Amino acid sequence: MHTLLLSPDHIHLDSFYCSYEYTIYQGLNHNIRPTNGKLLKGVRALRVPPCLKDHLRCLLIGRIKCRTFWDKIPGCTERVMCLLCRKKNINVLESKQHMWLECENNGQELAWETTKNTWQKTTDRNWPNITAGLIRGVPALSFKHDFSKDAERLRILITVTIWAIWKSRNKSAITNQDVAPSETSEILKELISDIVRKNWNVMHFMEGIRRSDRQHELCALWANKRLVDFNLKTGPNVDFS
Numbered sequence: 343m344h345t346l347l348l349s350p351d352h353i354h355l356d357s358f359y360c361s362y363e364y365t366i367y368q369g370l371n372h373n374i375r376p377t378n379g380k381l382l383k384g385v386r387a388l389r390v391p392p393c394l395k396d397h398l399r400c401l402l403i404g405r406i407k408c409r410t411f412w413d414k415i416p417g418c419t420e421r422v423m424c425l426l427c428r429k430k431n432i433n434v435l436e437s438k439q440h441m442w443l444e445c446e447n448n449g450q451e452l453a454w455e456t457t458k459n460t461w462q463k464t465t466d467r468n469w470p471n472i473t474a475g476l477i478r479g480v481p482a483l484s485f486k487h488d489f490s491k492d493a494e495r496l497r498i499l500i501t502v503t504i505w506a507i508w509k510s511r512n513k514s515a516i517t518n519q520d521v522a523p524s525e526t527s528e529i530l531k532e533l534i535s536d537i538v539r540k541n542w543n544v545m546h547f548m549e550g551i552r553r554s555d556r557q558h559e560l561c562a563l564w565a566n567k568r569l570v571d572f573n574l575k576t577g578p579n580v581d582f583s
């Protein structure tokens with residue numbers, strides 16, 4: 343397992359080397375860049391709902407239909423501006439970078455803040471600097487010394503956050519409904535709670551040692567008594583406060 347983590351197909355995160363490694367991923371050193379095969383395998387292994395996995399696959403194969411996607415489609419080039427910003431009279435191209443990390447009108451900032459707070463309740467590791475390169479490489483993220491499932495939790499949290507931003511952006515840009523800035527992070531919290539609950543419920547179909555192993559694993563993954571209270575009678579309760 344240790345040698346697998348040292349494979350160049352994984353992006354290593356370490357609090358001291360975060361920014362350096364992300365830079366590497368963004369193309370300066372292709373030895374660290376995970377292969378598409380490794381990324382797709384990582385997507386399959388993620389314990390998140392299928393629609394979130396599809397969203398990640400779309401990202402990997404360049405099918406996220408944010409508005410710069412339309413730039414390549416003949417006759418659609420006028421559709422490239424961010425509609426949410428345009429409602430505020432700001433003209434800006436809607437790239438993935440804009441949608442997930444820069445837009446001031448789709449609630450992304452608050453959503454990442456929620457994710458960061460959630461992360462900080464679960465571990466002493468620093469919250470990484472989120473870049474477009476890191477988002478793309480999320481299925482292959484790993485830590486060199488990961489004894490508390492931090493990497494798996496980080497993979498899930500980033501996946502859920504980009505999905506929540508995407509859903510809220512679609513509601514506002516496509517269906518033209520008003521979306522409050524806090525709505526994206528509310529979608530995010532519901533998704534995290536839902537994933538924790540489903541992870542926990544699956545365990546009830548297991549027996550004996552398999553069940554207790556799984557229980558132990560889930561308590562580590564979701565930081566029992568800090569982020570989640572895995573109450574054996576009432577089920578898991580996620581505390582975002």
Ligand SMILES: [Zn+2]
Nearest residue numbers: 424426427445
């Ligand atoms: Zn925008």
